[in-house]
Amino acid sequence: MSDRNQTQESPEKKAAGIYAASLVKSGDKVGLGTGSTVAYTIKELGRRIREEKLNVVGVVTSYQSEAIAIEAGVPLTTLAQMPELTIAIDGADQFDKNLMAIKGGGAAHTREKIVSMSAKRFVVVSDPKKKADVLSVPVPVEVMPFGKELAVRQLKELGGKLVLRAAAKKDGPVITDNGNFVIDCDFGEIQNPKELAARISQIPGVVEHGLFMNVDEVVIGKSDGSIEILKK
């Protein structure tokens, strides 16, 4: 799971994030993910817009990425105006060799899934620690408050150990950018992520889960500034 309180620079995340910005071409409509890794991408896009006159528009996935994009000078649009994106770039909390990923450590996975699935190409940016043989970090599930009790019961029936995500500087639960709760569901080692994803999606009141099956490539940054690319 990513360290959300990380304030230090990460050379691995920086290498991945900056490389991913080089995949963007003039004219692209770019999905901008959320988190500390893609923050490097957004800032680098801002630099390219200023210095290279790159002509792009972004669609953000959270208030956080909106603020970073505005600060960086990346022009923004919406899916209502640009429903089909050229590329989406985002971080992840864990991924495996089949490029299945778990996202939502920042509670942004619902918008991230909508934006990434609106893009022709979905690139994940990561540090090496997030690669796993088998997915095993808790799966974030965004749930409508009205449906929490039923969702808890049914997620437990699927074998999850559940924690209602608590807010850091507010009493009570995290409230997502969409006004919902997040339940972190620990299923241990997930042998069949596709089946689990389908079963979670059937629960009434579940808005979206953090299992992603649409990653096209993962850019892994290394501490020496180099990168490795995994593709499907």
Ligand SMILES: O=C[C@H](O)[C@H](O)[C@H](O)COP(=O)(O)O
């Ligand atoms: O909800 C948040 C996202 O899915 C992030 O992309 C993910 O948690 C990775 O974040 P970071 O790049 O900060 O490790």
